[in-house]
Amino acid sequence: MLMMTRWSLFFLGLMVFSLGITISINVQHLGIHPWDVLNVGLYEKIGLSIGTWAIIIGFILIIVSWILDKSYIKLGTFFNAVLIGVFVDLFLWLDFLPTASHTWTDYLIIVTGIVIMGFGGGMYNAAGVGSGPRDGFMLSISDKLNAPISRVRIITESSVLVIGLLLGGPVFVFTFIFTFIQSPIFQHSYYAFRRFIDDLDKKFVDKELPHSRASS
Secondary structure (H helix, E strand, O other), X not given: OHHHHHHHHHHHHHHHHHHHHHHHHHOHHHOOOXXXXXXXXXXXXXXXXXXXXXXXXXXXXXXXXXXXXHHHOOHXXXXXXXXXXXXXXXXXXXXXXXXXXXXXXXHHHHHHHHHHHHHHHHHHXXXXXXXXXXXXXXXXXXXXXXXXXXXXXXXXXXXXXXXXXXXOOOOOHHHHHHHHHHHHHHHHHHHHHHHHHHHHHHHHHHHHHHHHHHHO
16 A cells, blocks of 8 residues: 555656646746756757657666666666656647746746646655656766765756757756756655655554554
8 A cells, every 4th residue: 555655656746747847848948957958959959859858868877877876776767767758748749738928927837847846856756666867877976986966966967958058958047047946846845745655654554563463
């Protein structure tokens, strides 16, 4: 029951996170997250789809992480790599989300997308069934180099941003303030859902203990 809850939370979180990505991509002229800048840049330069590039890059990062430190690779990591790309392409294909009007409402739309991404990211990470390919990659690099995670994240995302920019990806003001909005939302969402999982875990253990004593 508890594992079913974890996986349900994980899949729902991936869907919500992907929804936020798609909303921000729809107003990409204001700037999007560095990883999405890279995906959009590759899509515009080479073709395929934005979601397909998210999947390809996700698996490249999984391979690198697997070589450096297998401990960050779990079943959820593979689902993460595939499903976020699938959901983003699905939401773009359904075309039901608000699109750019190049007015002040675009700012509301992108802030909404960033908040939804933070909420969904906290949700699926709280499930504890595997780090995302990007997080696992940065954590494995941090362990291998014995470097602070924050420094590895800054260097990695800055490098990704430069590559995405060179490919013609959309970089603007929100690319640089993305993290400042998303991170606190992610943190609050993560801790809230962690408490939810921990409470369920405690109730499950408390329920099992009397049964264990009776059988002994």
